[in-house]
Amino acid sequence: MSGSLLRLACAATVAAQAVLVPVPAVAAPDPQRSVAQLLTDLQRLYRQTEQATETYNATTEQLERQRAEVARLDGELARARLALQGSRTDAGRLARQQYQSSGGLGPYVRLLLAPDPQHALDEGHVIGELARQRARTVTRLATAEKRKDALARAARRALDTQLALAGRQKRQRDDVRAGLADVERLLAGLTPDQLAAIARLEQQGVAEAQRRLTTAGALPADRPATAQGDRAVRYAMEQVGKPYAWGAAGPDAFDCSGLTSQAWAHAGTPIPRTSQEQWEQLERITLNQLRPGDLVVYFPEATHVALYAGDGRVVQAPRPGEKVTVSPIAGYPILGAVRPGPTGRG
DSSP states (O other), X not given: OOSOHHHHHHHHHHHHHHHOXXXXXXXXXXXXXXXXXXXXXXXXXXXXXXXXXXXXXXXHHHXXXXXXXXXXHHHHHHHHHHHHHHHHHHHHHHHHHHHHHTTXXXXXXXXXXXXXXXXXXXXXXHHHHHHHHHHHHHHHHHHHHHHHHHHHHHHHHHHHHHHHHHHHHHHHHHHHHHHHHHHHHXXXXXXXXXXXXXXXHHHHHHHHHXXXXXXXXXXXXXOOOOHHHHHHHHHHHHTTTOBXXXXXXXXXXXXXXXXXXXXXXXXXXXXXXXXHHHHHHSEEEOGGGOOTTOEEEETTTTOEEEEEEETTEEEEOOSTTOBOEEXXXXXXXXXXXXXXXXXXXX
């Protein structure tokens, strides 16, 4: 991880005043704890918060799709009700005609008594067509009734699902806010010297991890980007300096997967919104196959993602309180890499 925790502490405090719900007070950090222990705690809290953010993002995507499905079903149901109304009108007309003709000779008796055989045949054709028309009317009415009932049930189920997703989204939003509040409480109890020491230790860890990757030959030689990859990188680079905001996908702020998904959307290849979906659905590649525009996914749960920019660097929205930045690829524990494009897993 990289970045100044001193800057983070100030920015996060302002953000907390704007978005965090009140939480119970907790004890300040033990002044005897080591810098390494404090850094470990901060990293754990950031990781938990980002995991909660990506879960929230996934539910938000589901909720948007579900709302579209509810709207689609409502439209189909309205059309089905109009069709049913038309079928009922036809059936009513048929019933009236049959009632009005019931007082005299039936059409088949009239056919038998007709003096003109040719006229009888013509009338028989008409009678047959009327019978078929009546059968079609009854069939349409029964089909329209069934379709309307099926759509009404589907619409009710879809709405129930939408309401359940909305409730889940609210709980997950509260989880994110609680995680940010935990970070704030920890930062608020640290002295400037402790913050500076944590930042130095963090930078040393990133430099060492980057050195190990380079020594092991895990990083790729310079590979040219595809046209789309180049557009994705250029878009991401244009966002450098914009703030991290959980659940955000631009244009003024981003979270990690909001940045990568928007970069590839602007390159002409839409990809899934969350880091977990990007890891699961896109083509997996080895680190030494990376080319600019590919995605690097972090942590065992695939809760963070960045865009490879070349030369062992990524452009990313790192974490709450920081800004979109270019940093070493080894800033977080790497899970693997994926490549957007037509060869993805779907």
